Amino acid sequence: xxxxxxxxxxxxxxxxxxxxxxxxxxxxxxxxxxxxxxxxxxxxxxxxxxxxxxxxxxxxxxxxxxxxxxxxxxxxxxxxxxxxxxxxxxxxxxxxxxxxxxxxxxxxxxxxxxxxxxxxxxxxxxxxxxxxxxxxxxxxxxxxxxxxxxxxxxxxxxxxxxxxxxxxxxxxxxxxxxxxxxxxxxxxxxxxxxxxxxxxxxxxxxxxxxxxxxxxxxxxxxxxxxxxxxxxxxxxxxxxxxxxxxxxxxxxxxxxxxxxxxxxxxxxxxxxxxxxxxxxxxxxxxxxxxxxxxxxxxxxxxxxxxxxxxxxxxxxxxxxxxxxxxxxxxxxxxxxxxxxxxxxxxxxxxxxxxxxxxxxxxxxxxxxxxxxxxxxxxxxxxxxxxxxxxxxxxxxxxxxxxxxxxxxxxxxxxxxxxxxxxxxxxxxxxxxxxxxxxxxxxxxxxxxxxxxxxxxxxxxxxxxxxxxxxxxxxxxxxxxxxxxxxxxxxxxxxxxxxxxxxxxxxxxxxxxxxxxxxxxxxxxxxxxxxxxxxxxxxxxxxxxxxxxxxxxxxxxxxxxxxxxxxxxxxxxxxxxxxxxxxxxxxxxxxxxxxxxxxxxxxxxxxxxxxxxxxxxxxxxxxxxxxxxxxxxxxxxxxxxxxxxxxxxxxxxxxxxxxxxxxxxxxxxxxxxxxx
Amino acid sequence: xxxxxxxxxxxxxxxxxxxxxxxxxxxxxxxxxxxxxxxxxxxxxxxxxxxxxxxxxxxxxxxxxxxxxxxxxxxxxxxxxxxxxxxxxxxxxxxxxxxxxxxxx
Numbered sequence: 001x002x003x004x005x006x007x008x009x010x011x012x013x014x015x016x017x018x019x020x021x022x023x024x025x026x027x028x029x030x031x032x033x034x035x036x037x038x039x040x041x042x043x044x045x046x047x048x049x050x051x052x053x054x055x056x057x058x059x060x061x062x063x064x065x066x067x068x069x070x071x072x073x074x075x076x077x078x079x080x081x082x083x084x085x086x087x088x089x090x091x092x093x094x095x096x097x098x099x100x101x102x103x104x105x106x107x108x109x110x111x112x113x114x115x116x117x118x119x120x121x122x123x124x125x126x127x128x129x130x131x132x133x134x135x136x137x138x139x140x141x142x143x144x145x146x147x148x149x150x151x152x153x154x155x156x157x158x159x160x161x162x163x164x165x166x167x168x169x170x171x172x173x174x175x176x177x178x179x180x181x182x183x184x185x186x187x188x189x190x191x192x193x194x195x196x197x198x199x200x201x202x203x204x205x206x207x208x209x210x211x212x213x214x215x216x217x218x219x220x221x222x223x224x225x226x227x228x229x230x231x232x233x234x235x236x237x238x239x240x241x242x243x244x245x246x247x248x249x250x251x252x253x254x255x256x257x258x259x260x261x262x263x264x265x266x267x268x269x270x271x272x273x274x275x276x277x278x279x280x281x282x283x284x285x286x287x288x289x290x291x292x293x294x295x296x297x298x299x300x301x302x303x304x305x306x307x308x309x310x311x312x313x314x315x316x317x318x319x320x321x322x323x324x325x326x327x328x329x330x331x332x333x334x335x336x337x338x339x340x341x342x343x344x345x346x347x348x349x350x351x352x353x354x355x356x357x358x359x360x361x362x363x364x365x366x367x368x369x370x371x372x373x374x375x376x377x378x379x380x381x382x383x384x385x386x387x388x389x390x391x392x393x394x395x396x397x398x399x400x401x402x403x404x405x406x407x408x409x410x411x412x413x414x415x416x417x418x419x420x421x422x423x424x425x426x427x428x429x430x431x432x433x434x435x436x437x438x439x440x441x442x443x444x445x446x447x448x449x450x451x452x453x454x455x456x457x458x459x460x461x462x463x464x465x466x467x468x469x470x471x472x473x474x475x476x477x478x479x480x481x482x483x484x485x486x487x488x489x490x491x492x493x494x495x496x497x498x499x500x501x502x503x504x505x506x507x508x509x510x511x512x513x514x515x516x517x518x519x520x521x522x523x524x525x526x527x528x529x530x531x532x533x534x535x536x537x538x539x540x541x542x543x544x545x546x547x548x549x550x551x552x553x554x555x556x557x558x559x560x561x562x563x564x565x566x567x568x569x570x571x572x573x574x575x576x577x578x579x580x581x582x583x584x585x586x587x588x589x590x591x592x593x594x595x596x597x598x599x600x601x602x603x604x605x606x607x608x609x610x611x612x613x614x615x616x617x618x619x620x621x622x623x624x625x626x627x628x629x630x631x632x633x634x635x636x637x638x639x640x641x642x643x644x645x646x647x648x649x650x651x652x653x654x655x656x657x658x659x660x661x662x663x664x665x666x667x668x669x670x671x672x673x674x675x
Numbered sequence: 676x677x678x679x680x681x682x683x684x685x686x687x688x689x690x691x692x693x694x695x696x697x698x699x700x701x702x703x704x705x706x707x708x709x710x711x712x713x714x715x716x717x718x719x720x721x722x723x724x725x726x727x728x729x730x731x732x733x734x735x736x737x738x739x740x741x742x743x744x745x746x747x748x749x750x751x752x753x754x755x756x757x758x759x760x761x762x763x764x765x766x767x768x769x770x771x772x773x774x775x776x777x778x779x780x
Contacts, residue, residue, distance in 0.1 A: 077752035102756050137768075164746065164753055174753035181760035188767060 008118070015114045019345060022107060023054040023081040023097070034060040037067055037086065037093055045086040045095075050079035054097045057083050058337045068354060069340035072096035073161045073217040077103060097340060101162050101217040102178045108215055108347055109186035112222055113193050115211060119204060121196045132198050132304075135191045139232040144183035146289060147225055151176055153282035154219060156265040161217045183225070190226050198230075199305045203313045205661060206321035208654040209368075209377045210328070213347045214273035221273035221653045222347065224294050231297030239296065251613065252288050255577035258570045259284055264586040269596040270350045270369040271651045279582035291578035298657060302664040309665075315388050318381035319402035325374065326409040329353070329366025342367065349652070363414035372647035373655045375415030376640065379422055380658070381406045383639060386426060387632065390433070417552065421642045424452060425635050474550050475543035476503060479529055481559025482522045483508070489591045505530050519566035519588045552646050557600035563590045565608075575611035579651075584608050602650035622663065629666040637662050679739050686744045687716065687734035699736055707733035718742040 034052050035041040045052075054069075061067060072084040075098030087094040151158050155167045166175045194201070213222035239245060264279045276287045332339035332352040343351050350369040358364055368374035385403050389395045410418060427448050435441040480500055483489075488496045499507050505526055508514060518526070528534070529542040539547065549555045566588035576583045599605055607615050622641065626634055640659055649655035684690055691710075699705045710730035718726050718737050726742065728734040 076746070077756055102753070106760070174757040178753060178757045178760055181757065181764050185760060185764050185767065188764075 011114055011117055015111065018107060018110055018114070019341070020055065022103070024056065025081060026051075026053045026056050037061055037064060037095065039088065042086060042088055042093070045083060049084050050076075050082050050098065052083045054081050054083070054337075054340070057095070066092045067336055068092055068094050069336045070094055070096050070351065071216055071340065071343060072098045074163050075100050076163050099216040099344065101158075101215070102175070102182060104216045104218065105179065105182035106185060108344070109190070109222055111345055112211055112213060112347070113186070113189055115207075116197065116201075116204075117193050119197045119200055122199055132195045134195065135229055135233055137188075139229060140184065140187045140191065143225065143229045143232060143293075144180055144187055146228070146286070147183050147220060148176060148180040149282070150220060150286055151179060153280065153286045154276070154278045157219050157268070157277040186222075187225065187229055191229065194226060195230075198301055199308055201301065202305055202309050202661070204317055205314070205658065206318040206377075206381070208657055209374065210321045210324050211346050212273075212349060212654060214349045214653070215347065216344060219268055219272055219275070219277050223653055223657065224274065224290060227297030227301070228290055228293040229297065230300055231293030231295070234296050234300035245292075247613070247617070248288075248292060251574045251610065252577070254570055254574040255284060255288070255580075256281060258568070258574070259576075260583050260587060262586065264582050266582045266585060267596060271596075271598070271648075272349045274651060274653050274656070275579045275581060276577075279580075279586070284577050284580065287579045288577060295660070298660050299664060302661055303668070306665055306668060311384075312388065315384045316399070316402075318384055319399060319406060322378050322381040322406040322409060323402045325367040325377075326405050326412075329368075329409075332367065358414070364412045366409070366412065370647075370649065370652055371413040372415055372417075372643070373649040373652045375410055375413035375418045376643045376647065376649055376655065377658070378406045378410035378413070379415075379418040379639060379643070380636060382410065383422060383425060383636060387429070387635075390430070417643055417646055420456065421639050424642075425639045427452060428638075429632075429635050471547075472503070474547045475539060476505075476529065476546060477555050478546035478549050478559055478562065479505070479522075479525050479542060481555050482525065482562035483518075485560050485563035485590050485592055486519070486522060487517050487589050487591060519563055519590075520572075521562045521565040521567070525562055554600055554646055557597065558604070560590075560592060560597055561599045561601075561604055563592075564588055567611075571611065573611045574613055575607065575609045578609050580609060598648040598651065600648055601646055602644035602648060605648060605650055625663060625666050631666050633662055633665050637666050680735075683735045683738045686718075686738050687728075687731050688713075690735075691731055694732060694735075696735070699732065707736070716744065718744055719746055 032048060032051055034056050035044055037045060037057075072079075075084050077100045079098035080100045080103050082098050083095060084098040085096040087096075151165070152167055152169075155165070158165045159167075162175070164175050166173050171177075208223060214220070215222065259281065260279060262279065266275070266277050266279070268275050268277050276283050328338075328342055328346070329352055332342040333354060333356055336354060339352050339354060342348060346367075348367070348369060352367050353365060356364060363371040365371035365374060382403060385395075385399065385406075428445065431444045431448055432441050435444050483496070483500055496508065496511075499505070508526065509523075509530075511517075514523075525542045525545075528540055531540070534540040545558075546555070549558045565584060571583065599608065603615065606618055610618070622637070626637055626641075629637075640662060644650060644659070650659065680690060707728075707730055710732070713730055716728050716734055718728060718734065720726075720742050723746075726737060728737060
């Protein structure tokens with residue numbers, strides 16, 4: 001569908017122009033000569049800031065292995081695309097290239113819109129569809145205004161990321177006025193370019209893992225803005241009267257009333273673009289509206305055009321997009337200049353990795369800000385390919401190469417859960433397909449289940465010699481972890497440590513400060529563990545989660561989550577609202593305070609955002625879809641659910657969109673995969 | 676200084692009751708005392724020099740002398756960007772109407 005027409009070369013030239021020119025403008029002092037960066041020229045770069053363009057610097061530093069290029073979010077407009085500072089770190093130099101929100105908003109959007117414009121607009125003749133008409137200007141104005149309001153509702157974030165940030169309301173506040181006009185321009189152009197192609201967008205869905213779409217210096221994402229615009233088109237009486245809308249409105253009221261009065265700042269780090277950075281009613285309102293419109297826009301497009309998906313194109317696009325993330329990740333690792341370009345051009349949440357080595361326990365995540373999220377994506381690409389090889393009994397050499405590249409990417413992410421779930425899902429699918437009767441299939445599945453379990457147990461014992469086989473330890477491991485992360489251990493506490501060492505948890509409940517020092521969830525876990533109501537010879541709820549978390553290597557992360565999660569009854573029931581982490585991170589003091597450690601489970605993230613109501617409805621709905629759908633995509637859904645239980649992928653826009661796509665397709669399951 | 680009080684209040688905050696400007700106007704070597712509860716403010720002059728002020732009176736004195744809370748040189752960039760975006764936006768929005776009009780004529 002990407003057809004070379006008379007505009008192809010013009011678009012390509014424009015794309016290259018937009019990448020090169022803004023980062024090549026040297027309008028500094030006359031006679032200033034760019035130098036090779038080394039210790040002797042360090043002072044030159046530290047004094048002559050905002051004078052040398054990025055490409056000029058690159059040109060004079062080819063082969064310089066000691067430089068790490070980073071984006072300077074906090075740059076003024078005139079310093080955009082130029083070297084804005086250099087830090088010497090003993091062995092290497094951090095070189096900061098200026099980026100500015102006013103420019104980023106339009107420039108980055110234009111890259112992405114031009115890329116999408118390479119998809120040919122379908123005609124009525126070849127697809128028999130009604131091409132979406134333009135969105136009314138009033139909707140565009142509303143969405144532009146909504147996204148501009150984030151400058152005010154999350155002002156702490158924007159003050160940190162923007163030098164000329166001005167949160168005053170006034171006609172002379174050109175910072176905000178430019179942002180508004182920037183949104184207006186990109187939304188209008190998006191509507192003119194992307195909306196006519198909306199019917200074919202789903203075939204190109206995998207590319208959202210290549211072009212992430214997060215604006216530099218901002219907490220916003222291009223896809224969210226565009227789908228919010230589409231979401232406004234899908235507001236009608238039926239949608240407003242839908243039970244989910246009504247539950248959402250009721251929940252919103254609770255979130256407002258239950259919001260903590262402390263206005264905290266949340267460091268968004270790698271989940272930038274899809275999370276609230278500040279705790280105040282304005283930002284809560286912003287994310288409630290944005291989340292609703294975003295979801296509404298996604299479902300609108302998925303429902304309207306999912307019958308036009310060509311799964312063979314989709315499969316190839318999964319493989320191509322996956323391979324490109326591996327290749328660009330590689331290039332970014334090999335060359336720091338390319339790493340910066342990756343960050344800016346593809347709108348990454350966080351810089352790609354500069355090394356092939358795993359860092360401090362993290363796996364190589366290459367292009368992505370999350371190893372798990374990109375690992376799951378490679379897993380989906382591989383599963384879809386295996387499915388088509390099985391169904392069509394054919395595979396091209398090119399596809400084999402692409403599968404190999406995706407598999408290599410998956411291995412580098414070190415995501416064992418994805419590998420194991422690919423084996424499990426493939427085995428289930430093949431068993432069901434290859435056995436003649438359902439009775440035989442059940443027998444084979446049972447046999448296969450036992451076999452896989454045994455193999456995994458042996459492999460696990462061999463490759464994880466550190467894991468305990470002691471039932472008592474495993475069953476209280478999670479509890480120990482959450483207690484050790486509590487404020488009891490802010491400094492050495494031999495008394496409580498001895499109680500834990502001797503499994504004397506009952507005595508912990510007798511401590512005077514027990515109620516204040518432990519979170520409600522730690523107390524619930526502890527009290528369940530020592531409860532007399534537990535059935536003998538059966539593991540308690542606490543023990544079951546603890547053993548499970550140990551087996552999937554999540555004890556430390558979930559222990560930290562439990563130590564911190566301190567909800568009251570309303571928060572437990574309804575959560576804190578979409579993309580709200582503030583209450584969770586700031587309402588209860590624990591020992592650990594450094595860095596952003598996420599819950600490491602999308603189920604726990606859902607619990608934080610939507611409470612037990614959201615988790616209950618969500619699980620019921622997904623399981624219902626899983627057991628009633630006829631679509632073969634249910635295997636992909638199962639794969640995703642298994643992995644989301646132990647990853648935070650739902651917090652990344654690309655993974656979120658893919659997950660909603662799979663659920664929605666399975667929900668409308670009247671047709672098989674290959675049509 | 677009284678005549679500039681609107682601009683001063685916009686930058687320095689509301690004038691504390693009972694503030695007397697004459698004490699600094701009559702004393703060239705007046706020493707400003709930090710005001711408790713007053714958030715430190717950063718002011719800039721036209722050459723890009725920076726000063727931190729720690730009391731409303733000190734802030735008022737500098738603002739009256741032409742200092743401002745906006746970084747010099749960047750105001751125009753923001754404004755210029757705004758103007759460029761405004762032109763792009765207006766041109767883009769009216770382009771279809773203009774094309775239709777041209778086709779008709």
